[in-house]
Amino acid sequence: MAQFERSIVWLRRDLRLSDHRALFEACSRSNEVLPVFIIDENILEGLKKDNRQVEFIQGCLNELESELAERGSRLLVVRGKPLEVLPQLVKKYSVNAVFFSHDYEPSAKLRDQAMMSALKKMGVHSESFKDQVIFESREILGGSGEPYKVFTPYARNWVKTLELNKAEHLREYKPNLKKLISADQVSGKNAHFADLGFTKAFLFVEPGEKVARKLLKGFSERIGKYHETRDFPAINGTSKLSPHFRFGTLSPREAVRFCYDHFSAGTKVWLNELIWREFYQMILDQYPHVEKGAFKPPYDELKWSWNEKKFQAWCEGRTGYPIVDAAMRQLNETGFMHNRLRMVAAMFLTKDLLINWQEGEKYFAEQLLDHELAANNGGWQWSASTGCDAQPYFRVMNPISQSERFDADGEFIRKYVPELKGLSSKRIHWPHEEGLFSTGMGDYPEPIVDHKEQRLKAIAMFKK
DNA sequence: TGAAATGTTGGGGCG
DNA sequence: ACGCCCCAACATTTC
Numbered sequence: 001m002a003q004f005e006r007s008i009v010w011l012r013r014d015l016r017l018s019d020h021r022a023l024f025e026a027c028s029r030s031n032e033v034l035p036v037f038i039i040d041e042n043i044l045e046g047l048k049k050d051n052r053q054v055e056f057i058q059g060c061l062n063e064l065e066s067e068l069a070e071r072g073s074r075l076l077v078v079r080g081k082p083l084e085v086l087p088q089l090v091k092k093y094s095v096n097a098v099f100f101s102h103d104y105e106p107s108a109k110l111r112d113q114a115m116m117s118a119l120k121k122m123g124v125h126s127e128s129f130k131d132q133v134i135f136e137s138r139e140i141l142g143g144s145g146e147p148y149k150v151f152t153p154y155a156r157n158w159v160k161t162l163e164l165n166k167a168e169h170l171r172e173y174k175p176n177l178k179k180l181i182s183a184d185q186v187s188g189k190n191a192h193f194a195d196l197g198f199t200k201a202f203l204f205v206e207p208g209e210k211v212a213r214k215l216l217k218g219f220s221e222r223i224g225k226y227h228e229t230r231d232f233p234a235i236n237g238t239s240k241l242s243p244h245f246r247f248g249t250l251s252p253r254e255a256v257r258f259c260y261d262h263f264s265a266g267t268k269v270w271l272n273e274l275i276w277r278e279f280y281q282m283i284l285d286q287y288p289h290v291e292k293g294a295f296k297p298p299y300d301e302l303k304w305s306w307n308e309k310k311f312q313a314w315c316e317g318r319t320g321y322p323i324v325d326a327a328m329r330q331l332n333e334t335g336f337m338h339n340r341l342r343m344v345a346a347m348f349l350t351k352d353l354l355i356n357w358q359e360g361e362k363y364f365a366e367q368l369l370d371h372e373l374a375a376n377n378g379g380w381q382w383s384a385s386t387g388c389d390a391q392p393y394f395r396v397m398n399p400i401s402q403s404e405r406f407d408a409d410g411e412f413i414r415k416y417v418p419e420l421k422g423l424s425s426k427r428i429h430w431p432h433e434e435g436l437f438s439t440g441m442g443d444y445p446e447p448i449v450d451h452k453e454q455r456l457k458a459i460a461m462f463k464k
Numbered sequence: 465t466g467a468a469a470t471g472t473t474g475g476g477g478c479g
Numbered sequence: 480a481c482g483c484c485c486c487a488a489c490a491t492t493t494c
Binding site for chain 1: 493494
Binding site: 231339340343347382391392394395396397398401402452455 | 468
């Protein structure tokens, strides 16, 4: 006898059917499960109509729709404010329970709390589960019983805790999809983002859990070399799975199981990146003030120098520093930026242009397909030296030497800054030097700042 | 997952 | 043969 006659699984950023804890629980404990996605009008306000994340989500929904249709079931997609819409659905479909996955963003936590108390008032059971991380913020604690503020000891403890009981932590939650509601029980047409005027956007990876699994499989050929190739933007060394982690089309448990199944030097380093992801989610959950300001509050007093023109030049990839411009143009054109270049571009905005990291954070948030508040915020605070585990403020990257080290023959620069295509691999990193200037640069701009000077200014700003 | 400045060492040219 | 200088290579310190 199932505990619930009919339940809803409220999908948000867990857009898959496999290894899904909330769906698993719903299917185990109910006779009938109705999967629901709400196009949240609270979130959509102010988004540009060619939003990449919207396009990705819609693609995931399309896949889920057809996967469920094949099983004689359906996904219900409705539009509105979750706090209004979900209770209506609960009534309309006589639902006894609602299941969903934890979300650690401050606004989502508020939303989910409000939802649970609204459902409680209606006498409806609601329950949420860990899904997007292996360990939640209070599952990995330091000796003092407090959450970590530094990555390395956190990561050590993370691995130790995992290996203490790997089978349980990496367990696959395989939902019994036979419990999914029969399509004829569900009425009305599904809402689409297109109804709200959203249009096509370019995606550097296709949406959906099938694609995610295919990418993971393909990555198994390359992951052994990940530690050697991952820093070079012209090499296809990284997994490109970030959007799939973002929207839960890949189970983190599956990703970590994959690491242990393909164990190598490369896998170890990649696993570390997954731990970074959880580290920043933990930080956001435990120290939510980072959303609005520096992890270390004294750094909110820094006197950044806002400059509209320079900020625009940075955004558009017109700084005169080829590697920075290539990075920004990659972001603008594809919605992706190689991780090494995220650091270089962020350092340039904060330590060369002396512009507040929050401006950069906001721009990345608008552009990145894989954008996630926790990781983006953590990365920016790391670069700006305002965060936990930040680079000391005097560690400033030199955009030219970074370019020479990580794009030695200029292949990446040539791809995104075609004005410089004709330059030799020696000259392409810094085409402005007296006597080195060559023709065929089109209207590639002069450098908007002098790195040597700006570096000293940045250090001086922090000293105060 | 820094880079520049400064210090040290040792080989080789040269008077 | 010797002392001196130059400087590359490497190491350490500093921001």
